Amino acid sequence: MSTEPPPGSGREPPEDDRFRKQPPPGAGSGSPYDTPPGGDSPYGGPPPPPYGGGPYEGGGPYGGGGGYPEDPLAGMPPLADSGRRTLARLIDMIMVGAVVVLLSWIFRVGEYRVTGEDIDTGKSFGQAAIAAVLYIAYDTVMTARAGQTLGKKWLNMRVANLDNGATPSVQTALMRAAVLWLPFAFCCACVWTAISGGWSFFDKPYKQGLHDKAAKTVVVSTG
Numbered sequence: 001m002s003t004e005p006p007p008g009s010g011r012e013p014p015e016d017d018r019f020r021k022q023p024p025p026g027a028g029s030g031s032p033y034d035t036p037p038g039g040d041s042p043y044g045g046p047p048p049p050p051y052g053g054g055p056y057e058g059g060g061p062y063g064g065g066g067g068y069p070e071d072p073l074a075g076m077p078p079l080a081d082s083g084r085r086t087l088a089r090l091i092d093m094i095m096v097g098a099v100v101v102l103l104s105w106i107f108r109v110g111e112y113r114v115t116g117e118d119i120d121t122g123k124s125f126g127q128a129a130i131a132a133v134l135y136i137a138y139d140t141v142m143t144a145r146a147g148q149t150l151g152k153k154w155l156n157m158r159v160a161n162l163d164n165g166a167t168p169s170v171q172t173a174l175m176r177a178a179v180l181w182l183p184f185a186f187c188c189a190c191v192w193t194a195i196s197g198g199w200s201f202f203d204k205p206y207k208q209g210l211h212d213k214a215a216k217t218v219v220v221s222t223g
């Protein structure tokens with residue numbers, strides 16, 4: 001029986017995750033500068049100190065003593081264009097929004113109702129709750145399953161963990177979706193979506209939205 005955790009369990013992603021970052025070709029292979037067995041240098045002198053020490057102590061990006069500053073994007077596809085990300089988000093908003101409108105009609109909840117001098121906000125809250133549940137569930141399930149909502153899939157993008165490039169776990173996808181959609185549903189609507197998503201236009205070096213920063217994810221191209 002396999003001992004690997006199921007996808008989306010919140011534990012480390014499996015080694016066979018096809019999206020997980022891989023060391024560059026040749027990493028760890030033989031080299032004329034490798035230290036031969038016995039620890040002697042090929043040039044007769046003492047062996048060089050391991051890369052793990054010095055100003056970059058702590059190891060390389062692939063778990064060994066690489067001796068260089070870790071680059072989280074090493075081995076990953078290029079970051080997705082922020083304009084395409086915005087278009088993908090609009091596609092998702094329209095599709096899920098249509099379902100929200102339908103369910104709001106079925107359950108007879110909607111926007112503010114004004115009766116005389118009174119404003120009934122109860123039904124508006126009901127619609128906001130439906131929107132929050134649907135948007136968060138959609139984003140979480142699709143992102144944890146393959147790193148892509150339908151909008152991202154159609155525009156050749158995916159969400160990846162910043163540290164290893166793997167598909168986000170359910171917990172990571174849920175955090176990312178909650179930061180994006182809870183303010184959208186209950187108080188700020190499109191203003192918050194524009195702020196959170198629009199942050200990627202100015203963020204450097206990872207082009208992260210505020211929801212990406214909260215979940216430690218990035219969006220990369222797949223095509």
